[in-house]
Amino acid sequence: MTTEEVQNQIIEEFSLFDDWMDKYEMIIEMGNELTPYNEKYKTPANIINGCQSRVWLNADYIDGKVIFTADADAIIAKGIIALLMNILSNRTPKEIIETELFCIDRIGLHQNLSPTRANGLVLMIKQIKNYAIAYQAKTNE
Amino acid sequence: MTTEEVQNQIIEEFSLFDDWMDKYEMIIEMGNELTPYNEKYKTPANIINGCQSRVWLNADYIDGKVIFTADADAIIAKGIIALLMNILSNRTPKEIIETELFCIDRIGLHQNLSPTRANGLVLMIKQIKNYAIAYQAKTNE
Amino acid sequence: MFDIKKIRDDFPILSRKVYGKNLIYLDNAATTQKPLCVIEKISEMYSSFNANVHRAVHFLSDASTNEYEAARTVIKNFINAEKSSEIIFTKGTTDAINLVAFSYGERFIEKGDVILVAESEHHSNIVPWQMLCQRKHAILKSIPINDKGEIDFDKYIELLTEKVKIVAVAQVSNSLGTINDIRKIIEKAHEFNAKVLIDGAQGVQHFKTDVQELNCDFYVFSGHKIYAETGIGVLYGKHELLEQMPPYQGGGDMIKSVSFAKTEYADLPLKFEAGTPNYMGAVSLGEAIKYITQIDLENIQTYETELANYAEEKLETVENLKKIGTAAKKTGVVSFQLGNIHPYDAGMILDKLGIAVRTGTHCAEPVMHHFGILGTIRASFAFYNTKEEIDELCLGLLRVQKMFH
Amino acid sequence: MFDIKKIRDDFPILSRKVYGKNLIYLDNAATTQKPLCVIEKISEMYSSFNANVHRAVHFLSDASTNEYEAARTVIKNFINAEKSSEIIFTKGTTDAINLVAFSYGERFIEKGDVILVAESEHHSNIVPWQMLCQRKHAILKSIPINDKGEIDFDKYIELLTEKVKIVAVAQVSNSLGTINDIRKIIEKAHEFNAKVLIDGAQGVQHFKTDVQELNCDFYVFSGHKIYAETGIGVLYGKHELLEQMPPYQGGGDMIKSVSFAKTEYADLPLKFEAGTPNYMGAVSLGEAIKYITQIDLENIQTYETELANYAEEKLETVENLKKIGTAAKKTGVVSFQLGNIHPYDAGMILDKLGIAVRTGTHCAEPVMHHFGILGTIRASFAFYNTKEEIDELCLGLLRVQKMFH
Numbered sequence A, B: 001m002t003t004e005e006v007q008n009q010i011i012e013e014f015s016l017f018d019d020w021m022d023k024y025e026m027i028i029e030m031g032n033e034l035t036p037y038n039e040k041y042k043t044p045a046n047i048i049n050g051c052q053s054r055v056w057l058n059a060d061y062i063d064g065k066v067i068f069t070a071d072a073d074a075i076i077a078k079g080i081i082a083l084l085m086n087i088l089s090n091r092t093p094k095e096i097i098e099t100e101l102f103c104i105d106r107i108g109l110h111q112n113l114s115p116t117r118a119n120g121l122v123l124m125i126k127q128i129k130n131y132a133i134a135y136q137a138k139t140n141e
Numbered sequence C, D: 001m002f003d004i005k006k007i008r009d010d011f012p013i014l015s016r017k018v019y020g021k022n023l024i025y026l027d028n029a030a031t032t033q034k035p036l037c038v039i040e041k042i043s044e045m046y047s048s049f050n051a052n053v054h055r056a057v058h059f060l061s062d063a064s065t066n067e068y069e070a071a072r073t074v075i076k077n078f079i080n081a082e083k084s085s086e087i088i089f090t091k092g093t094t095d096a097i098n099l100v101a102f103s104y105g106e107r108f109i110e111k112g113d114v115i116l117v118a119e120s121e122h123h124s125n126i127v128p129w130q131m132l133c134q135r136k137h138a139i140l141k142s143i144p145i146n147d148k149g150e151i152d153f154d155k156y157i158e159l160l161t162e163k164v165k166i167v168a169v170a171q172v173s174n175s176l177g178t179i180n181d182i183r184k185i186i187e188k189a190h191e192f193n194a195k196v197l198i199d200g201a202q203g204v205q206h207f208k209t210d211v212q213e214l215n216c217d218f219y220v221f222s223g224h225k226i227y228a229e230t231g232i233g234v235l236y237g238k239h240e241l242l243e244q245m246p247p248y249q250g251g252g253d254m255i256k257s258v259s260f261a262k263t264e265y266a267d268l269p270l271k272f273e274a275g276t277p278n279y280m281g282a283v284s285l286g287e288a289i290k291y292i293t294q295i296d297l298e299n300i301q302t303y304e305t306e307l308a309n310y311a312e313e314k315l316e317t318v319e320n321l322k323k324i325g326t327a328a329k330k331t332g333v334v335s336f337q338l339g340n341i342h343p344y345d346a347g348m349i350l351d352k353l354g355i356a357v358r359t360g361t362h363c364a365e366p367v368m369h370h371f372g373i374l375g376t377i378r379a380s381f382a383f384y385n386t387k388e389e390i391d392e393l394c395l396g397l398l399r400v401q402k403m404f405h
């Protein structure tokens, strides 16, 4: 599936719910199901400091694909991370760089990603893209 | 005449004019008729620095009375000084201290004496009272 | 008479909806809402009386200068300063503390001097002193708090020596709500000839403050936390201290005369008000203080105390809720944790219910270190809040717990 | 299309009376009046969107933070900065210059360094540098002006040496109206590796400013002089310079983490915005800039130039009127003396006619020294002024002359 297809699927899943409470329940569930993050990667270098919720991000480059793992101490933040991992992990740098994250808006979670929310998620997306750019540069060397 | 009587007289004189222009003409005239100020008293110690118009004040204590002379470089300020001199110069310290300057308000010139007008007149009145207090203290020694 | 219905009607924002729900605004320690009279005063001033202050001879400038200086007098009376010239308008509490730290520090702080700051202070009452100490090679020490969130008075006394030049303490802690016994703190500091700055940002709006009776050397607060505009604050300082301090900023209005050879500074308060002051902010602050004076700060205090007691008790009934800050004397603020639910998660859910609380460290990280936590949920009250709103908060917290069971 | 009738209707204060006469407001260099859209935006924000910015997760805080940051972007685009983080909100021009003088000075100015400031600068662009030079034992030198009120470029070049670290010059002089050739000044300074601060307080509202094209290092201006609230101003600085500068004030929001042992500062722009910023002021500034952008700054410039030319010519017809400041390039301001009538006397009479002008030294005493005078009468224009108002001014001046014949 392309990143676009994954996003469309997510939008469809969320469209089943009218109520934000149900949406949040879903987000929370996704957070709980997130691939566990290796505690030894909870290094200062991997932390993305938002004022409110701490977010960790680790990247490995394997067989031309970037494998991200991530974690957050707040569950809602973690749920959104899970959602982002579904879309962006295990992709080529090119795919990652080219992906426009339209689904966040469409499922009504844009508030969580407003640059003024001090939760580190915007910075995390930036960081994901930066990794992709770096790995792409490496590949082209 | 008491300072009160002088003030009442001033109020009466000004009451002849409806128009502020005429009142200002009168003030200007009073300024022109002010007892000339001795240039040698234009010392830094005698200057009262308002932002806009410079005001000088000199005091002598003769036979139990305070004789003030004063000057200003703006004519309207000078006119108001003349008016104040008529009321307050050549009086005993006690008289000066006890005088309430009600006429300024009544003839509609309060704006010129608002503490926020940067013309030095409010500071001048303060200074006049300070001289009176100082001379009174001296007398009582 | 305290008529809560009427009072709520005075604040336009309180009738707005958030996500279709009634707004329940419990973030008053961050900033307060504005009564209609303040909002209208601002509009009226800009529509009829706007001109730069102090420097002109025309009608509008006179009018705005009069309003500006009248506001100064209102504030002087409100905190019972001796003179109007002791009231300096600043941008806010932070600006005021920086002014004192720089200007008093520049003149009086020397290498090896000690500055004492409570462990429970807001960053704005820590960092300026840190910066001063760095510049002057002075030493910043923290006065420990106990596990209720109260300043440890015995330890404070131990820290007091002849080397201590400044003690900087909040009237009320913004993260815990503790009312510090500033009278005793000031008295003791003065025995050692230390000067005391009281950060009144969370105190001045809750109870009557008398700077002369307290005998504090400096007192600071923010307009936006006492129902006025943003961008305005107050520094009160004792006249003889302000007189001795060099100016903080240079510019228009703070000088008597300027030449490239020599500049003479103006008298107080203008010496510390360089540039065009925020005269509209000051006027809004005067108006806000007139508004609460008319309601009467004692009535406000009575009502707020009742409300706070209700909140303290009611929150006890929420399972797994752990209060952070349990001082004997508190006001305005209840800070707590909800089981091991992340404050951010709780805040997100409460937000969706229309309830605005603050979550995180509240710009008081040393307090969080003290309690070994990353943050709290903080509900903070104003006199327009109601018991019903506190009930809604408690219901909201139950909902939160259900989601993160 | 520039419809002066419609524009005047946008400014509520312009229809007010003073002493029963129409207000003729010619004191725009001191502060400008506010369009209704700005006044209404302030009311609307306080009535519906007020909450402290940056630190909360609730709806209102989000809304006000978004408005605040949107204003930053509007300003970035308006002066064509490269990044939003180069836009620092300050209290005003004076505050911004003090920030640079302190922070850049703290890091980069050493004993014996030279700072150049034009003789025609506003006190706010002199005194902060004087204070810096005093602290650092650096040397403040003034760039002379000629008798037209223009910076003497040859003398400027003579003053430039490797010792010169900062050149601080106004885009437009507030007392004379001279438009300085800042492009050339900046270029020359950079040849000597000096940094240049441009005081845009009297420029930014009159013509399009592009900080990247100018290549200035710092650019500052005040909100209240560009149709926005008091208490807000802007410091633009090149990113790499701001990065290297230490913070100016300490407090909430400007830090990453605080402990008594160590404090880490936040990234730009927050590093320089300690404490609760004047977010409402910033929003009003964004709104004001949107308003003039919609009218189009080029239309404004065309109209204002026409108006200024008319004023310059018309005032020539007043007997005994002597202009102070006759630069080839001028904008916004006409400064003059009327025979030997004291400016204060003239101002008092004009005031009674409903005409607001400024009299005195205009916070630029060195200029007055240069011309050997104590002060001037200054009429300053905005795009809501009209030729009829200038006619009224001239009639008023005749009246003044009659009174003090």
Ligand SMILES: Cc1ncc(COP(=O)(O)O)c(C=O)c1O
Pocket: C252, C274, C275, C276, C277, D029, D030, D092, D093, D094, D095, D122, D124, D125, D170, D172, D173, D174, D199, D201, D202, D222, D363
């Ligand atoms: C050229 C210039 N610089 C600086 C200032 C100071 O601006 P503010 O008083 O808004 O800080 C002014 C205005 O008075 C000015 O005209």
Ligand SMILES: Cc1ncc(COP(=O)(O)O)c(C=O)c1O
Pocket: C029, C030, C092, C093, C094, C095, C122, C124, C125, C170, C172, C173, C174, C199, C201, C202, C222, C363, D252, D274, D275, D276, D277
């Ligand atoms: C106790 C205390 N001190 C200082 C401040 C800083 O105030 P401001 O941000 O208005 O400068 C605050 C508010 O955040 C506070 O609560």
